[in-house]
Amino acid sequence: MLADLGFAIIVITFVLALYSAIIAILGERKKSPILVESARRAQLLTFPLLTLAAAILIYQLINNKFDVSFVYEVTSRSMPTYLKITAWWGGQAGSLLFWSWLLSAFTSIVTLRNWDRDREFLPWVIVVSSVTLAFFLSLNVFFENPFARFYQTIDGVSAYTFKPAGGVPIIPDEGQGLNPLLRHPGMIIHPPLLYLGYVSFVIPFAFAIAALVTGRTDDRWARITRRWTLWAWMFLSLGLVLGARWAYDVLGWGGYWGWDPVEIAAFMPWLTGTAFLHSVMIQEKRGMLKHWNMILIMLTYALVIFGTFLTRSGVLSSVHAFAQSAIGPMFFGFIGMTFIVSIALLIWRWPELKSETEMKSMFSRDAFFLFNNLLFLSVLVVSFWGVIFPLVSELFTGQKITVGPPFYERANAPIFGTMMALMGIAPLTAWGKSTALTLGRALWKPTIPALFIPVWAYLSGYTNWVALIGFFLVAFVISVTLYDTIRSAHARQRAHKEKFTTSLLRLASRNRRRYGGYLIHISMMLMAIGILGIELFQTETQGTISKGQSLQLGRYTINYNDVASWDVPEKGVNHTRAVVDIYKDNKYIGQLYPRIDYYFDSNQTMTIPALRSTLQDDLYILLVDWEPVSASGATFKIFHNPLVNWLWIGSLALIASMLFTAWPDKDPSLRPVRARKHAVQPGAAD
Amino acid sequence: MKRILGSTVLSLVISALIIATVFAQDSIPSDDEVNAIAKNLFCPVCPNTPLDMCPTLACKAWREDIRNMLAEGKSEAQIRQSFMDYYGPRVLSEPPRTGFYWLTYAVPPIIIAAAAFMLFRALKTWKRSSLMEADLDEDDALTSDDEYITRMEEELKKRN
Incomplete structure (x- = not known):
């Protein structure tokens, strides 16, 4: 009813x-x-x-x-x-x-x-x-x-919106x-x-x-x-x-992004x-x-x-395709129609949508925003093509193919790099008119401190040239953003004769869009550090060991200490949990507990990784669920993920930055005003 | 003498067998060696799942196939080819660079290059038209100045 x-x-x-x-x-x-x-x-x-x-x-x-x-x-x-x-x-x-x-x-x-x-x-x-x-x-x-409810008919048990002729309602005991x-x-x-x-x-x-x-x-x-x-x-x-x-x-x-079609969607x-x-x-x-x-x-x-x-x-098979049904044509028709x-x-x-002014310079902020748009759309083209090509292939050759992470990573990495460079340069450009010379003059100061970072990274042992470029770009974006913000705050401080911190806070709160955007850029760069770390320096090992034996990965050693298995009937789950001792450079640093959960109702297992997280790296240990687990032998898979936690720190910073940017201004007069036809000098508030 | 010779030969055969077994055990490829190849192959039946991560029994068996092929001395390229021959190109982590599949790699750069070309053309057109506007403004200014000066000179002549 x-x-x-x-x-x-x-x-x-x-x-x-x-x-x-x-x-x-x-x-x-x-x-x-x-x-x-x-x-x-x-x-x-x-x-x-x-x-x-x-x-x-x-x-x-x-x-x-x-x-x-x-x-x-x-x-x-x-x-x-x-x-x-x-x-x-x-x-x-x-x-x-x-x-x-x-x-x-x-x-x-x-x-x-x-x-x-x-x-x-x-x-x-x-x-x-x-x-x-x-x-x-x-x-x-x-x-x-x-x-829709279950009914028993001569064809068997099925779900119906309306009671079928002769159907008998069915109430299963358990879901x-x-x-x-x-x-x-x-x-x-x-x-x-x-x-x-x-x-x-x-x-x-x-x-x-x-x-x-x-x-x-x-x-x-x-x-x-x-x-x-x-x-x-x-x-x-x-x-x-x-x-x-x-x-x-x-x-x-051991990763966070698998370029699965539904992630890309x-x-x-x-x-x-x-x-x-x-x-x-x-x-x-x-x-x-x-x-x-x-x-x-x-x-x-x-x-x-x-x-x-x-x-x-469920048109594309993927790990996310939990639910598949016949609604595809409806969706397709609606997308096409709209x-x-x-x-x-x-x-x-x-x-009637003609521009009111023209682009005056290739080095203006307007032009840089357009380049930025081109890059975002380039990633879109790569991603869209990668998602639909298996369908195209199946349609024309009858052969299903996989477009996996190597394709996306190779195609998108240079685009993301260029995007980071633009993210660094654009804040120092002016709306309307700008020249290469004025841009160069504005850029050289914040570029110099950024150059120290790849040098420091190289001396610290990060010799991968892609990583060095990446670290430079991260430092460059952060350096430019800080430089421009501090410069603007100083200008306000001089004009209003107030404390630097007061100037900084007032500047940011009255230009939420600009400085919120800057905060978002910095958050993105923190995330980029994590992405560079895990993408370029991740290592892994797998091995089956008995109680008392150990596995080595880089500077880490894990020692299989114990295993236990127990049911939690009220949750309908069985836990199988291993105890492993962790050593770094042969020094004991603690215990971790990777486990496998088996759910009785859905008859499915989940491998829950054990993590040791620091700002420097993550040690990520899995109890491999397709191999038997006992005191005499268990298979462990270990990942070493350098710098990955910067991805999550950057994500938290991103949330805070987005809230700052989207928060409504109290005073409507403080909302950004239209500044059309007035070229704004670099560093001036929006 | 015969007994000594016989036991020596037997000892040698047993030693050889033991050594062979030990060497055979040593040559069993490790999980890491198997995973290094399985990582770049996708499960032929589970959707979008790399072979090194797939928990199904079928995938476990395929990983053992990789181990056996490695033990037989096959290279990574040979193992990949063997999987492709048997299960089709979907087991590869990206399409092969042959025939129709070239489109995977060719289409995005063509579209991006076309978009970049259009953008630069648009920018150049905008820039040129804004320069022309500026020139026109200057011409207008000169003309009006000229007219003004001419009229002023005429007025001055009249007064003189």
Whole structure:
């Protein structure tokens, strides 16, 4: 009964979303505020309705209603309540409902804003968001009903939305339980953050389309959605970072990023989103790149849907393809339709989106932002091609192939290097006019201290030339950023006769976008140190040893001390845990406990690495789960990951920097003002 | 004498067998040697999983195949080729550089180069048009100055 109610609510919401989209178009065409208001109210109603549907689903999950197939697939009696709640997004049908629920929430927030100044956008924002919502709800209504129940028919036991003729309801005693890989804390938060990022990007896209339809070709749409875009980017970045940590902790390959198609699917909208965040600044400040920004936000939206499609359709085989179903063609059709309509609108408005000024110099900040965009899109091209080429190959040759990490690493490494160089140079360029000479004069001072770092690294034994270039670029970006910030703070200190720290804080708090951006750059560089460390200097060994024997890896020795195995019935898991003594340069430094967890409900194992983390390195020990484990012999795999913790430190710094940047300014007068047509000298505040 | 000779021969044969066994044991490739090759091969049945990390029994057997091939003295290239011949190109961590698969490597640089070319052309066009605008502004300034000076001289002549 409750399941039927849940499904009925989804159907009603689907109809409301369609109604909202159609009535908004009619209201706009007939210039009827009543119809537009009706569309707005219908749209607003979707959120409480979907919240109710979600509450019903969560109730079913918590109360072990295994007659509902989704509940059966993702929960078991032994799972703790918090995991039963988070199982909402642990399977196909639930995660689609989660997507819809988030979108309805975000659209409601937008719809509730004060529309006095931008009333012409409202109907079209409702149309775009409601069409997207209707699409995702249609997947739940027609293909992936999270409330479908089991019935026994003459064909066997299957899940049905409606009771089949002669069907007998089936209530299994126990569920299959959530995939153990998804029970990690990182994985509990990772999907919602990624989805928050994905869904947030729908809002700037909706405004961009509204701007095209209404012909309001100034930068108003970009200004309204600036903070949305920033939050979307922040959530997507957090999702990616948490996903990386999850992979490091759970997948047991000793790394954080495997260039898996589904990882790339989340990475691609991040690339276009980052390019958009940079290039939209040129539109706001100089009235340029209006076409380009439209293209970027359209691409981001298309890639958001494409990313969900890859994750949910199972079209590409990958370790993430937990859920596979027949929704692929629907997704494909929707991506195609929205992309074609968006491009058609852009072509229609092309002449009106002409730049208000021209690019004056190859060495201006505008030009450097464009180079930066080119690089982000280059990584996108490599990544997109790598993801779809196996499909292309299968289509034309019938032969499936793998495009693995070596391809992406070789192609993207030089692009990332160039990107880092630009990240260092761009802050010292000026908007509008700039010459090579002025840029050279600004650059030489911060370059000199940066040169010391690769020299120091070389003398410390890091002789790999790629690493030396990488360390130089990291130092260069940090040096330039600090140099420019200190110089600006000194200028303010002289002008306002205040303390240096006061100047620095006021400068940063009144130019959040610029200095938040700088903080993000520095955080990225900290992450780059970790990436360089693990990518270029990781070592590993594997061996089977008996109790009392040891394995050596570089300066580390691990000694197999003991093993124990025990059940935890209330959690439905068996732990097999080894005790290993760790020595560095033959000096005892402690014990580690790698283990294997076996989950009874899902009949799956997880290898949980034991970690010894320092700023210098990680010692990462795995108890290999495909070999027998006993006191007489156990197989260990050990990774030595130099500098990897800088990746996580940089990630934390990134979170703080993003919060600083996206935090709303208290005083509206402090918000960045348009500085178009005024060339700003290097170092001057934005 | 015969007994001494017989026991000597037997001792030699047993010693040879023991030595051969010891050498055979020494030549069993280590896990690290196997993984160094398995790392660059992908499981033919599990999606996107490198062979050195795959926990399935099938992959365990394939790693043993690598160990046996190494023990037979085969090189990494020969082992990779043997896997490819048997399971197809999907076992390689990236497509082979032959025929149709060249597209994997050729398409991204072509697109990126085209985009870079378009960007530089656009930048040059913008730069040129902004320079022309500046020239036009200067011409306008000169013309208006000239007119102003001419008119001023005419006025001065009239007054004189």
